[in-house]
Amino acid sequence: MAGTPEHTPLDLPEGDPFGPHNLPYGIFSESPDGARRIGVRLGDHVLDAGAAASALGSPYVSLLARPSLNPLLAAGRTAWSDVRRALTAWVTVPAHRETVLPFLHPLSAVTLHLPFDVADYVDFYASENHASNLGRLFRPDEEPLKPNWKHLPVGYHGRSGTVVVSGTDVVRPSGQRKGPADPAPVFGPSVRLDIETEVGYVVGAPSAQGTAVPLSAYRDHVFGLCLLNDWSARDIQSWETVPLGPHLGKSFATSISAWITPLEALDAARVTAPERSVPLLPYLDDADPSLDPAGYDLRITVSLNGHVISEPPFSGMYWTGAQMLAHMTVNGASLRTGDLYGSGTISGTEENERGSLIEMTWNGSHPLELPDGKRGFLENGDVVTLSAWAPGANGTRVGLGEVTGRIVAPLPAGS
Numbered sequence: 435m436a437g438t439p440e441h442t443p444l445d446l447p448e449g450d451p452f453g454p455h456n457l458p459y460g461i462f463s464e465s466p467d468g469a470r471r472i473g474v475r476l477g478d479h480v481l482d483a484g485a486a487a488s489a490l491g492s493p494y495v496s497l498l499a500r501p502s503l504n505p506l507l508a509a510g511r512t513a514w515s516d517v518r519r520a521l522t523a524w525v526t527v528p529a530h531r532e533t534v535l536p537f538l539h540p541l542s543a544v545t546l547h548l549p550f551d552v553a554d555y556v557d558f559y560a561s562e563n564h565a566s567n568l569g570r571l572f573r574p575d576e577e578p579l580k581p582n583w584k585h586l587p588v589g590y591h592g593r594s595g596t597v598v599v600s601g602t603d604v605v606r607p608s609g610q611r612k613g614p615a616d617p618a619p620v621f622g623p624s625v626r627l628d629i630e631t632e633v634g635y636v637v638g639a640p641s642a643q644g645t646a647v648p649l650s651a652y653r654d655h656v657f658g659l660c661l662l663n664d665w666s667a668r669d670i671q672s673w674e675t676v677p678l679g680p681h682l683g684k685s686f687a688t689s690i691s692a693w694i695t696p697l698e699a700l701d702a703a704r705v706t707a708p709e710r711s712v713p714l715l716p717y718l719d720d721a722d723p724s725l726d727p728a729g730y731d732l733r734i735t736v737s738l739n740g741h742v743i744s745e746p747p748f749s750g751m752y753w754t755g756a757q758m759l760a761h762m763t764v765n766g767a768s769l770r771t772g773d774l775y776g777s778g779t780i781s782g783t784e785e786n787e788r789g790s791l792i793e794m795t796w797n798g799s800h801p802l803e804l805p806d807g808k809r810g811f812l813e814n815g816d817v818v819t820l821s822a823w824a825p826g827a828n829g830t831r832v833g834l835g836e837v838t839g840r841i842v843a844p845l846p847a848g849s
Contacts, residue, residue: 443479443538444525450477451833454526455826457518458693458835459483459503459658462544470501470547473539475693475835476525480544482537486524489533494520503550503694507638507657508771514638514657518698546692548599549660550636553770555597555688556762557632557664557680557778558589560753562708564781567793584712587753587761589778592664593685597774600692600837604665606814606844607686611669623844624667624683626798627812630779631736631746631789631820634662635755636694637773647763649720652728652756653697655769659730659755661691661820661837662776668792668811690774691820693835700832703824705729705749717764718757728756732834734780734822736789741804746780746789748822814843 446453452475462473462480473480484499492498494517497506506517524530559565562579565588569578582588598604606627612619638657641647647655664684671683704727707720714720720728732748758775779789788794791811795801798810812818821836 442531442535443477444531444535446477449831451823451831452477453830454522455830456695456699456832457521457525458695458699459506460549460692460694461502461547462539463547464539464544466545468545472498472500472503472506473544474521475541476538478541479538480541481521481525481534482539483521486534486537487520489537490524490530492520504772507550507636508640510639511654514696515698518696546599546601548597548690549692549694551772552594552597552774553637553772554774555592555594556589556773556775557592557684558587558753558758558776559583559778560587560751560758561777561779561781561789562752563750563783563787564779564789564793567781567788571792571797584710584752585715586718587758589758589762589775590679592680592688594774596685597688597690600689600835600839602687602689602839603842604687604689604839605842607667607670607682608844609667609670609682610673612673619673624670625811626668626792627841628666628668628791629736629789629812629818630664630666631734631744632662632664632776632778632780633730633732633748634660634690634777635758635775636660637769637775638771639769640771641763641769643768644766645763645768646717646766647759647769648717649725649728649756649760652759653726655759656697656755658694658696659700659834660694661734661822661834663689663818663820663837663839664776665689665839666790687839688776689837689839691835691837695832695834699826700730700824702827703731703832705731707754708750708752710752717760720754720757725756728754730824732822732824734820737819737821738802738804738809739806739817741806743802743804744786744788744794746787747782748777748780750782751777751780812841814841816841
């Protein structure tokens with residue numbers, strides 16, 4: 435009588451959000467200082483994609499046996515689809531099981547790293563609810579939205595060198611701050627440190643300088659999505675953001691999840707954007723039915739020290755990733771492999787759907803009541819975690835992993 439088949443990492447429980455329908459990419463090592471390799475998440479394991487490709491005699495070894503995702507990102511959309519199809523077969527076709535199994539490592543036994551080399555970083559302001567909330571906070575006697583907001587995706591360039599992977603501590607930034615009643619600015623650590631719940635878009639295929647990327651080419655250039663927390667020092671930001679915009683209040687740290695979810699894994703989660711109340715210029719007009727929907731139904735959860743404080747819905751974002759990309763390049767700015775652009779803070783219409791503490795606490799005037807104390811803004815030792823999932827085909831869920839960061843005190847001067 436045959437025995438019960440041995441359970442392996444390839445035998446996932448039904449409904450696992452990191453099943454073969456997902457297969458997000460990351461970079462891992464078997465020790466903190468070990469060799470970095472491309473990994474593909476399957477359940478609570480990571481597949482050494484390069485080693486599996488070599489053992490199976492795959493033509494994609496040159497893209498997968500690398501310490502960074504950048505070569506795969508640069509290979510373009512056809513290669514992305516081909517590699518994904520091959521990976522799906524490796525983890526589902528019985529004939530590959532014995533070859534693939536030795537290359538699956540428990541997630542708990544590996545170290546995850548920044549998954550790609552970040553080229554340029556742009557942060558947008560694409561949520562009407564978020565922009566309106568901040569307008570009501572800071573300009574109560576004016577219209578909440580500036581006149582340009584519904585005509586173009588507002589954004590600014592950030593600092594790519596301070597993009598860090600989930601789990602990296604965030605040092606509380608220092609800088610100048612000045613309250614309305616203060617006679618002069620003072621220097622010191624930020625006392626109004628905040629989060630920004632965002633989704634990041636990872637650019638693969640580059641574009642030539644002097645050319646614009648149309649809405650229809652979005653999926654030719656964007657490889658996938660990640661979760662993103664663009665930490666913000668609101669007191670530093672408010673003093674410096676006249677007249678040019680965010681600088682030191684934003685550039686000290688931007689955290690992204692360790693896993694990049696390919697766009698193909700999110701096909702079932704695509705949704706149309708909300709109805710636009712202002713006519714759009716042709717390069718941003720996505721009403722053409724031949725264009726694929728470029729919004730996504732992502733269900734996001736924000737936790738502070740393990741307590742859920744918000745669940746912002748991404749499906750209501752006014753501007754889509756395709757429109758942000760089109761606007762970012764309409765002046766002829768080139769795309770580079772590894773470019774990252776963020777959606778801006780995601781906020782819904784309800785109080786429990788706001789994506790930043792400045793909104794949740796109404797600029798600190800109504801602190802959050804948590805089991806471990808009140809919070810207007812972040813304190814040292816606080817841990818913030820963003821997690822998300824999206825609806826997949828046939829009732830499945832597609833996990834987007836999480837991005838976590840812990841606030842630590844600034845280093846002593848001179849250290």
